[in-house]
Amino acid sequence: MPAQLKNQYVANSLRGDIRSGRYAPGAKLPTESELADHFKVSAVTIRSALAQLRSEGLIESMQGRGTFVQSRKLRSRYSRARYGRARSDRQLLSSDLEHRIVEAGRQVVPDHIAVAMEISPDTEVIARHRLLSDPVTGQIEEIGASYLPLGIAAGTYLEDPVVVPKALFLCVEELAGKTYTSARDVWRAGPPTVEQAVALGLPSGAAVVHLIHVARAQDGTILEVSESAWSATHVQIIDEYDIPEEAELPPQHSDI
Structure with a gap:
């Protein structure tokens, strides 16, 4: 054979x-x-x-x-349902996980986030770095951070390394006086950084799924850019949507 x-x-x-x-x-x-x-x-x-x-x-x-x-739960992300649910129950996004803010405050924006925020790479922002873990096993399931413009978050409680009592976007909306109305998610799979591999407990050769999420107000203002990483074998992304019956020209071309 x-x-x-x-x-x-x-x-x-x-x-x-x-x-x-x-x-x-x-x-x-x-x-x-x-x-x-x-x-x-x-x-x-x-x-x-x-x-x-x-x-x-x-x-x-x-x-x-x-x-x-494998005994870890396969976690599903329904991106389109997350904001509406949090507006309804006033709880954290990913509310079934234990949240921990490991660092918060001013930092120079990382280059890849600067591109997403459409700002200069040397710009300061408010960054909130987080770890999300299974409340039963203590296993870290997600590592990530949210990046907020100084004009919205500087000098506020969002600079403190504590978990907010409701979804972060609800806090940002109150501080900015603007509402999240659109979002863009960019997903990539690949090898983890050393930090990600250690935090997620990944074996050699494992991959992560990395997300950059850009949220905008009605006027186009970027209110938040966040990034998250999960073990590629422990997360699935589920996207449900209507299919148009009539021909239409989409704003972007789909390669796959």
């Missing part, structure tokens, strides 16, 4: 065992040598099959401990 077919056979078999419950969430898989003996294949084949399952988010490897069935 060709090596690629062997890899796929092992991956399919282990995937089936995981989905059937033979290996429950959090269960430790046999060692690579034990799996190699069981399937009568080489250690290279086993490592390739495990890498595939790891990329699918089904398993995770812990240095010195072994390989385990």
Whole structure:
């Protein structure tokens, strides 16, 4: 049997065992040598099959401990529903997670955020850096920051490194006297920074999904730019929308 077919056979078999419950969430898989003996294949084949399952988010490897069935919850983001829900219940966005502000105050805007905010790279802004974690396990699920113009947030409680009592955008609206009316999300997947890998507890070779979110008022003013990063195997983005019945020319061309 060709090596690629062997890899796929092992991956399919282990995937089936995981989905059937033979290996429950959090269960430790046999060692690579034990799996190699069981399937009568080489250690290279086993490592390739495990890498595939790891990329699918089904398993995770812990240095010195072994390989385990993934037990972390797959989190869904419905971007279009988040603001309306927060306006209704006056709670934080991602209200099921525990929020911690690790740093807040004036900082020179990072270059990639300056581009999103349409300002000079040497401009000062108010930045609020956050970690969001599972309240039960304590596992950090999201690392990110919000960047606010000085004209809105300077000299206000948003410079304090404390969690606000409601969604940040509601606080910004009150301070700015303007309402969030449109947003643009740019998603990218790729390797994590060292900070992201450490905070999210990512194994070598893991990827993150990175979001830059730009929110504007009715007059086009940018009220907030935020960025977030999640483990690529632990988050899914769900976008539901109406499909036009008539021909129309969209403002942007879709490449995919």
